[in-house]
Amino acid sequence: MKSICNNRIYRMIICIVLGTILHCIHVHAQTLVIYVFDIDNGQKPLQNASAYWIGSSKGMISDKNGMISLKKRENDSLLIVSLIGYKKDTVLITKDSDTIQVLLKQDLVLENIIVEDKSLSTITKAEIRTERISSSKLRESACCSLAESFERSPSVEVSYSDAATGSKYIQLLGLRGMYTQQLQEAVPGFRGLALPFAMDYVPGAFLESISISKGAASVLNGYEGIAGQINIEYIKPFNSPSLFVNAYINQMQRYEVNIASASEIAKGWDFLLMTHGRIFNHDIDGNQDGYIDMPLFKQGNIAFKIEHSTANTEFQLFVKGLLDNYKGGMTGQHSHAIHNSDTLFMSETSTQRGEFFTKLGFMELDFSFAKSIAFQISGSVHSMLSTIGQKKYNGDEQSFILKGIAVQDFDDHTLRYGISFLYDNYTEQFMNSDRLRTEYVPGIFAENTFSPHSSFSLVTGLRADFHNLYGMIITPRIHAKYSIDEQLQLRASAGSGMRVSNPITDNLSAFVSNRIVAIDSVLHPEKAWNYGGSITYTTSFFTMPITLDAEVYRTQFSNQVITDFDRSARIIAVVNDSTSYAQSAMLQIECSPWQNSSLTLAWRYNDVWLTTNAKQQRKAMLSPHRVLSTLSQNFFDNAFQVDFTAVWNSSGRISSTKDNPDYLRFSDSYPDFSRFSIQCTYKSSTFDVYAGIENITNTLQSKVVIDGMNPQSEYFDASLVWGPLDNRTIYCGIRMQIP
Numbered sequence: 001m002k003s004i005c006n007n008r009i010y011r012m013i014i015c016i017v018l019g020t021i022l023h024c025i026h027v028h029a030q031t032l033v034i035y036v037f038d039i040d041n042g043q044k045p046l047q048n049a050s051a052y053w054i055g056s057s058k059g060m061i062s063d064k065n066g067m068i069s070l071k072k073r074e075n076d077s078l079l080i081v082s083l084i085g086y087k088k089d090t091v092l093i094t095k096d097s098d099t100i101q102v103l104l105k106q107d108l109v110l111e112n113i114i115v116e117d118k119s120l121s122t123i124t125k126a127e128i129r130t131e132r133i134s135s136s137k138l139r140e141s142a143c144c145s146l147a148e149s150f151e152r153s154p155s156v157e158v159s160y161s162d163a164a165t166g167s168k169y170i171q172l173l174g175l176r177g178m179y180t181q182q183l184q185e186a187v188p189g190f191r192g193l194a195l196p197f198a199m200d201y202v203p204g205a206f207l208e209s210i211s212i213s214k215g216a217a218s219v220l221n222g223y224e225g226i227a228g229q230i231n232i233e234y235i236k237p238f239n240s241p242s243l244f245v246n247a248y249i250n251q252m253q254r255y256e257v258n259i260a261s262a263s264e265i266a267k268g269w270d271f272l273l274m275t276h277g278r279i280f281n282h283d284i285d286g287n288q289d290g291y292i293d294m295p296l297f298k299q300g301n302i303a304f305k306i307e308h309s310t311a312n313t314e315f316q317l318f319v320k321g322l323l324d325n326y327k328g329g330m331t332g333q334h335s336h337a338i339h340n341s342d343t344l345f346m347s348e349t350s351t352q353r354g355e356f357f358t359k360l361g362f363m364e365l366d367f368s369f370a371k372s373i374a375f376q377i378s379g380s381v382h383s384m385l386s387t388i389g390q391k392k393y394n395g396d397e398q399s400f401i402l403k404g405i406a407v408q409d410f411d412d413h414t415l416r417y418g419i420s421f422l423y424d425n426y427t428e429q430f431m432n433s434d435r436l437r438t439e440y441v442p443g444i445f446a447e448n449t450f451s452p453h454s455s456f457s458l459v460t461g462l463r464a465d466f467h468n469l470y471g472m473i474i475t476p477r478i479h480a481k482y483s484i485d486e487q488l489q490l491r492a493s494a495g496s497g498m499r500v501s502n503p504i505t506d507n508l509s510a511f512v513s514n515r516i517v518a519i520d521s522v523l524h525p526e527k528a529w530n531y532g533g534s535i536t537y538t539t540s541f542f543t544m545p546i547t548l549d550a551e552v553y554r555t556q557f558s559n560q561v562i563t564d565f566d567r568s569a570r571i572i573a574v575v576n577d578s579t580s581y582a583q584s585a586m587l588q589i590e591c592s593p594w595q596n597s598s599l600t601l602a603w604r605y606n607d608v609w610l611t612t613n614a615k616q617q618r619k620a621m622l623s624p625h626r627v628l629s630t631l632s633q634n635f636f637d638n639a640f641q642v643d644f645t646a647v648w649n650s651s652g653r654i655s656s657t658k659d660n661p662d663y664l665r666f667s668d669s670y671p672d673f674s675r676f677s678i679q680c681t682y683k684s685s686t687f688d689v690y691a692g693i694e695n696i697t698n699t700l701q702s703k704v705v706i707d708g709m710n711p712q713s714e715y716f717d718a719s720l721v722w723g724p725l726d727n728r729t730i731y732c733g734i735r736m737q738i739p
Helices: 002-026 192-200 332-337 505-511
Strands: 029-038 050-053 059-061 067-073 078-082 089-092 099-104 130-134 157-160 168-172 180-184 207-214 228-234 243-250 254-266 269-280 296-309 313-329 346-362 372-388 391-410 413-430 433-453 456-467 471-483 488-499 516-519 526-541 544-568 571-577 581-591 597-612 615-618 625-635 640-649 673-683 687-694 729-738
Touching: 029 078, 050 067, 059 067, 078 099, 089 099, 168 192, 168 228, 192 313, 192 346, 192 372, 192 391, 192 413, 192 505, 372 505, 391 505, 505 544, 505 571, 544 597
Parallel strands: 029 099, 180 228, 516 571
Antiparallel strands: 029 067, 050 059, 050 078, 078 089, 130 207, 157 168, 207 228, 243 254, 243 729, 254 269, 269 296, 296 313, 313 346, 346 372, 372 391, 391 413, 413 433, 433 456, 456 471, 471 488, 488 526, 526 544, 544 571, 544 581, 581 597, 597 615, 597 625, 625 640, 640 673, 673 687, 687 729
């Protein structure tokens, strides 16, 4: 049977090769050489610009010299050259042309998601302080999921929330991910009930880049995004290979496979299919406490994209569905030793999710009120069933977002304005209590970019939303950028934001205990002001390029829904707090100390305070200081790469357990800890092979569960997690592609 399958594969390959050769012989084509430059930056060559013929949309990408070689057939005449962050250009090509130059002009604000050519610095030129993680940076670690893609980021941290459910949370500017708006290709994505596990819903292999902006986000995307915005860009159909395979395995029997296939389904219509599967079904108990350190999981994930582009229109459709399951709790060895099933502690969460978004844009219009108009529609259906010991949760959410936006230029001003509509419907059951909520939120918004010259930009935005439950919401935001010269850039921002909390899923990890749950009868919307700024300086030292960056931000809440662990070791209270705030500072240096190397050093300080147990105190389970160091080195003409990561986290406060007996108490603080990882990659034109070790020193939180062998006791608590739970991991993988 195997030989028959192999013969079929061989015959298929031969047919494809012969067909391609015959097609090339039949169709006469010449090669057009295109050089793409940045007109606003001394005609600097632009890497990663795309060029394609109108009616085809199959194109090529520019190299580091800005050069593109593109086949030109007899009827090809109109060429589109584009790069995200720059204005698209349409060029008329004569029959005799064999070499052309294209000058692209920067479009400094593109829904505030800026992607730039590959360079040493990860900091973009956008008005909002934005860090970009490119596809090459993503491949410097395994990046099996979006969560693991932040392993080498100085700005974002990801960690397990508890010792049972498998939920993870991100942290930006000292605040959890619920205060950071998460976008998929500039469309609001993971919200509401999806937040506890959202970081694992996106396979890392399907990411083209990630943009992390800090401070109050653009008003174009809603009133959320208090601390910032994370936008993910998926790989694109028009420049993806016809077949891409990424396989991963580690010594703990975790298996993952990703397959993507791109094709042109009709003239000018490109299609991309992405599939992902992963499974981990091996109990690991590195700290020997009788509980699984890393929850078991399995996931199936399938998505497709359709894109169509002409000189004046663009269309995109993205559809995705997934099934996800996590299991945690006692290890099999300990659960088998306990004969009474009522005394076992197990956790399981199952998720079914479907989502889509579509975008339609019209450019180069002659209307007096707009030069371009775009529409976005997105929706999701999310169902989650979770069992945590004796607690049961069942949640369903239906979400729909509609947005229309128009753009018009007035001399030094670019005005973006439009309307939006948000619908959210929640049906939740937790501990025999129903929580129902339906939100209707129509809104209007306007954002103006004032650029009197290339060194200064001022973005002012205002939106008004009309919430059926909370009335009118006014959201003002402002961002400014001033370039003193080509080396020194100053940024400042300020703005307000609001979000409606989901007290169960926002605090899912808090319920992994036998504490009495006390939720305030009325939880007000969370509201805050965020303001801050940054300085970015680029220079060289003995021909070594260096980028220095310093930033300071403060988020002041007029109301925050917090989880009070300090009131009593017997109670978990979800309450309103009007005094909480978060201050964040970061210093960062990026340089290339020697040839073919890249070094990043970053220090981050988070000063976060809440009112718990009737007094204001520093947020528990949060390390105020963090130091990150990453080093990458290429060898043998970039055929071999080594990437090293080191992270140090300072000590921090632990929530009070003084009400427990002495032998069931945690100390008041936890110690500092470090983690080290390394990856080696061999790269060729058609495949990469990588292998690495994460958490080399096997640093783990030694004690996680209080009274773990008596999960029915009043003292049982597995929610106080401050350190790593993922054991030392030795892994390898391969990435293959057929152009």
